[in-house]
Amino acid sequence: MTTRHPRLRTTLAVTAAAAVLAAGGAVTATRAFAAPESSPQSASSPGQTPGAVYANQELPATGLPAAAASGQRYSYWTTGVDERVHLAVATMLEPEGKAPAGGWPVVVNAPAGYGLADRCNASVSPAAADRDTVTRLLRRGFAVITPDYGGVGATASPEYIDHSVTARNVVDAVLAGVVVDGSVAPRWAVLGDTQGAAAAIELARKATDWQDGDLDFRGAAATSIPAGLDDLISGLGPNSPAVSEAVTADVVYALASLDAEDVNPILSKSGKQLVAKAKTQCAPDLRKSVRGTALGDLVTKPVSSDSKLAASLRKSLGISRSGYSRPLLLSQTLQDDSIQLHEALRFLADAQLASNRVQSRSYLTGDAADGVRQEQTAVLNFLDDLF
Incomplete structure (x- = not known):
């Protein structure tokens, strides 16, 4: 895969005080959010250390979830699959009420992937951020960090389909977030769904190695496990069968995340058309586009x-x-067409047998809504117990 140099195309208010900050440096009092027309991407440049804040911006109260007292959007440096540093964006929300001693515990909300285009990022789309989940976490007394996936401004980023790189991006978002907001604790956990679930699982393995000494990672919860996607896509061929629209869309997004010179020689005419759509369409629209494919x-x-x-x-x-x-x-509900259910259930059984640190949950109900409610309760209780 060739190196990408993503550009940040949306320019927000920037002041001279929103200069690049060295890792661990203080955030400027202006609370400006840095959005240069073109950002340097060399790891050797001063301040471009993974986890370092670039700058930040206070979010207007009118746009916050009902359970949030305040919020900030911030840009920070993180490493991509090309092993170069890139700017990424995350949001930090604080719950209402008085912070406990030591600060609000942090839960990273790692939502399902919503698309490759800028407008599909969690920082600009409430649907992509899964605002319902964010609200539940805030009401439980957690500060919530929601990172975007991949480099800022990239129309097709390979980070979208690399779970380990996504997990590292999450750690960098937390490192930057505790600098941006001094009211949060260094104690943190992650809740991931689908692509976010894969990153959460990787963090349960590696976050303690990746975080610095100031952070205290407690654990991970993962819902809608995208197990088997590696075999499905690497084994993709003309005789591959139909799967759900959601899984088909994820396959198309994965193909669209690859360099054209690698993937075009194997794509059909309809495959090329759908890959082109994947670079601009968010998940709901792409699922409609792949219908019947x-x-x-x-x-x-x-x-x-x-x-x-x-x-x-x-x-x-x-x-x-x-x-x-x-x-x-x-955690896996039994009426979930966003993943390959048989692969997810096999993964739950294998992981629980392999490690006494794993709790697995499925929900024996034929009512999809009831399964979701049971899952939400189980996840929140698990997160509570981590702190």
Whole structure:
């Protein structure tokens, strides 16, 4: 994959005081949010250390969830799959009420991927951020960080389909977030859904190694486990069967995240058209676009015909079933078409057998809404127990 140099295309209010900040440096009193027309991407430049704040902006009270007392959007440096630093964006919300001694505990909300285009980012789209989940966390007394996925301004970012890189981005968002907001505690956990679930699972393995000594990672909760996506995409071929619209859309997003020179030789005409749409359409629209499309319709020859590409996809999309260093809740409802359900349930069983740090939950109800309610209760109780 070739190196990308993403541009931040949306320019917000910037003042001279919103200069690049060195890692661990103080945030400027102006609370400006840095959005340069073009940002340097060299890891050797001063201040461009993963986890360092670039700048931040106070969010207007009118746009906050009902349970939020205040919020900030901030840009920070993080490392992409190209091993270069890029600007990324996250939001930090504080709950209403008086902070406990030591500050608000932090839960990172790692939502399902919502698309590759800028307008599909969680920082600008309440739907992408899963505002209902954010509100529940705030009402439980957690400060909530919601990171965007991938580099700022990138129309197709490989970070979208690399779970380990996404997990590192989350750690960097927390490192920057505790600098931006002095009212939060260094104690943190993560709640991830679908793509966010894969990152949460990786954090249960690696966050204690990646965080610095000032942070205290407590554990991870993961819902809608995207297990088996690595085999599905690396094994994609003309005879691949139809799957749900949501899973098909995720496959198309993954293909759209790859360099054109790698993926175009295997795409069919309809595959190329859908990949082009994936670069501009958010998830609800892309799911409509792929309706009636079998996976085999996307390609003219197997992904495995390019052994290097297939191996890269297996590595970036694989989810480890063991090696967890912190408590992990794996939660899966039984009426979930956003993932491959049989693969998710197999993953839950394998991971629980492999580690005594894992709690797995599925919900024996034929009512989808009741399953969701049971899951929400289980997740919130698990997070409470971590702190």
